[in-house]
Amino acid sequence: MAYKDFRDFLATLEKEGQLLTINDEVKPEPDIAAATKAMSKLGAETPAMLFDNIYGYTDAKVAMNVMGSWPNHALMMSLPKNTPLKDQFFEFARRYDQFPMPVQREETAPFHEVEITENINLFDILPLFRLNQGDGGFYIDKACVISRDLDDPEHFGKQNVGIYRMQVKGKDRLGIQPVPQHDIAIHLRQAEERGENLPVVIALGNEPAITTAAATPLLYDQSEYEMAGAIQGEPYRIVKAKDSDLDIPWGAEVVLEGELLAGVREFEGPFGEFTGHYSGGRSMPVIKINRVYHRQNPIFEHLYIGMPWTETDYMIGINTSVPLYHQLKEAFPNEIEAVNAMYTHGLVAIISTKRRYGGFAKAVGMRALTTPHGLGYCKLVIVVDEDVDPFNLPQVMWALSTKMHPKHDAVIIPDLSVLTLDPGSSPSGITHKMVLDATTPVAPETRGHYSQPLDSPVNVEKWEQRLRELLR
Amino acid sequence: MHTCPRCESKKAEVVSKSPVEGAWEVYMCPVCIFTWRSIEPETITNPEKYNRAFKVNPADIPNAENVPALPAKYIK
Numbered sequence: 001m002a003y004k005d006f007r008d009f010l011a012t013l014e015k016e017g018q019l020l021t022i023n024d025e026v027k028p029e030p031d032i033a034a035a036t037k038a039m040s041k042l043g044a045e046t047p048a049m050l051f052d053n054i055y056g057y058t059d060a061k062v063a064m065n066v067m068g069s070w071p072n073h074a075l076m077m078s079l080p081k082n083t084p085l086k087d088q089f090f091e092f093a094r095r096y097d098q099f100p101m102p103v104q105r106e107e108t109a110p111f112h113e114v115e116i117t118e119n120i121n122l123f124d125i126l127p128l129f130r131l132n133q134g135d136g137g138f139y140i141d142k143a144c145v146i147s148r149d150l151d152d153p154e155h156f157g158k159q160n161v162g163i164y165r166m167q168v169k170g171k172d173r174l175g176i177q178p179v180p181q182h183d184i185a186i187h188l189r190q191a192e193e194r195g196e197n198l199p200v201v202i203a204l205g206n207e208p209a210i211t212t213a214a215a216t217p218l219l220y221d222q223s224e225y226e227m228a229g230a231i232q233g234e235p236y237r238i239v240k241a242k243d244s245d246l247d248i249p250w251g252a253e254v255v256l257e258g259e260l261l262a263g264v265r266e267f268e269g270p271f272g273e274f275t276g277h278y279s280g281g282r283s284m285p286v287i288k289i290n291r292v293y294h295r296q297n298p299i300f301e302h303l304y305i306g307m308p309w310t311e312t313d314y315m316i317g318i319n320t321s322v323p324l325y326h327q328l329k330e331a332f333p334n335e336i337e338a339v340n341a342m343y344t345h346g347l348v349a350i351i352s353t354k355r356r357y358g359g360f361a362k363a364v365g366m367r368a369l370t371t372p373h374g375l376g377y378c379k380l381v382i383v384v385d386e387d388v389d390p391f392n393l394p395q396v397m398w399a400l401s402t403k404m405h406p407k408h409d410a411v412i413i414p415d416l417s418v419l420t421l422d423p424g425s426s427p428s429g430i431t432h433k434m435v436l437d438a439t440t441p442v443a444p445e446t447r448g449h450y451s452q453p454l455d456s457p458v459n460v461e462k463w464e465q466r467l468r469e470l471l472r
Numbered sequence: 473m474h475t476c477p478r479c480e481s482k483k484a485e486v487v488s489k490s491p492v493e494g495a496w497e498v499y500m501c502p503v504c505i506f507t508w509r510s511i512e513p514e515t516i517t518n519p520e521k522y523n524r525a526f527k528v529n530p531a532d533i534p535n536a537e538n539v540p541a542l543p544a545k546y547i548k
């Protein structure tokens with residue numbers, strides 16, 4: 001069930017008709033980013049793309065949009081590619097419950113094939129290119145960045161695997177954005193308090209389970225490797241770094257070993273972000289690279305990010321919704337049905353729930369605001385009945401159109417916390433938040449005319465399943 | 473030395489040349505760290521045509537906010 005490495009996943013995408021190879025010559029800019037953005041505009045079922053004829057290069061290969069659609073997300077979990085979104089959500093939630101899955105340690109890895117320790121030049125090693133026109137340079141934005149807790153270095157779970165934007169700022173130098181809420185920022189603070197550099201490893205071109213786990217909001221002491229194992233249903237394979245005690249995804253295409261420089265901040269950005277706006281022009285930490293390894297003829301995996309929806313939104317949709325679902329379930333185990341927090345990383349979230357009594361749905365919405373993820377997101381929470389599929393926006397719009405009474409069902413709470421990247425927040429990091437109750441009123445809240453809901457013809461659900469199998 | 477299209481410093485240097493000889497070069501500005509490829513559109517490569525909203529004044533760079541904040545012992 002697990003994919004051995006990045007190439008194994010690409011091979012599956014190809015077999016399933018979910019990989020488009022572009023053999024025609026393209027320019028690094030603006031063609032690769034433009035083609036990838038255009039692909040995202042074609043819908044939610046698009047293929048990954050492999051560019052293998054890039055102007056000025058002899059043998060570079062660039063993979064884009066690898067998890068940029070729901071079929072590709074389903075294949076990440078080895079599900080049939082036409083698995084409905086709500087089913088992908090429930091299957092992800094089931095595997096999330098299998099955490100932690102112990103890791104499998106290896107001595108050697110394919111990326112050991114080529115090793116560079118002298119005259120490192122990232123601009124020569126990687127086919128880097130600009131994504132958006134206002135970007136301050138060439139970025140790496142889908143790599144796993146690994147670091148350890150310096151005060152508790154033996155704690156495997158406190159080793160962090162995260163995805164951070166990194167600007168290539170020199171032949172062996174990267175800028176990184178560790179916003180204070182991120183785990184790596186805790187490690188950096190420990191290092192800077194000691195006056196030591198923080199060892200880091202950067203792994204590019206990974207199979208998709210670790211990328212998904214790295215992009216899942218886990219607790220500080222939960223291991224992304226043990227979550228990747230739970231997601232793929234098999235122990236996740238890792239191998240030790242040479243310059244530090246860090247663990248590296250075994251199947252990576254390219255690995256950079258280095259150190260975050262204590263006490264250094266340097267001008268970074270701007271960079272087009274997942275909010276659909278640029279951020280940057282700030283001074284951020286710097287990583288010095290000391291060692292590079294890669295497979296022969298490595299494939300460079302990159303991610304176009306910009307005005308939603310792009311690959312990012314598919315990559316962080318389900319794995320953001322599931323932790324919120326679990327946290328709401330802790331409060332209301334018998335009522336919460338499903339959670340869709342896929343819009344701009346959950347700035348808008350939709351919750352479907354049963355109601356015990358009048359006013360209950362609003363309480364569910366308020367609870368979402370106080371979950372760990374809700375503190376930085378959930379600016380708008382829409383609550384719908386348990387028989388409304390929160391992943392089916394026409395159904396959600398139907399609920400808003402017919403169940404919501406603006407006088408009774410729109411609740412605004414002033415001046416709550418939100419991530420600073422929210423361009424509407426004012427001051428940055430503070431915003432009003434809103435709960436829209438689009439559930440059917442229940443006693444003692446008796447208003448409106450809801451006593452005659454339409455039913456469906458008998459056996460619609462059986463037919464739905466049967467048709468899906470016929471169309472597979 | 474090349475002129476940086478973004479901050480107009482004259483100190484940008486070649487950091488990479490295309491594996492196919494003569495196809496392109498990549499430059500980096502040590503002042504504002506802007507990086508660009510010689511064959512990008514003129515709105516990227518030409519200081520006159522670079523988007524004004526994204527221009528950088530070198531005088532502003534030392535005042536950029538530190539993210540995350542630096543511990544007190546590093547602040548001079």
Ligand SMILES: [Zn+2]
Pocket residue numbers: 476477478479480481501502503504505506
């Ligand atoms: Zn400059």
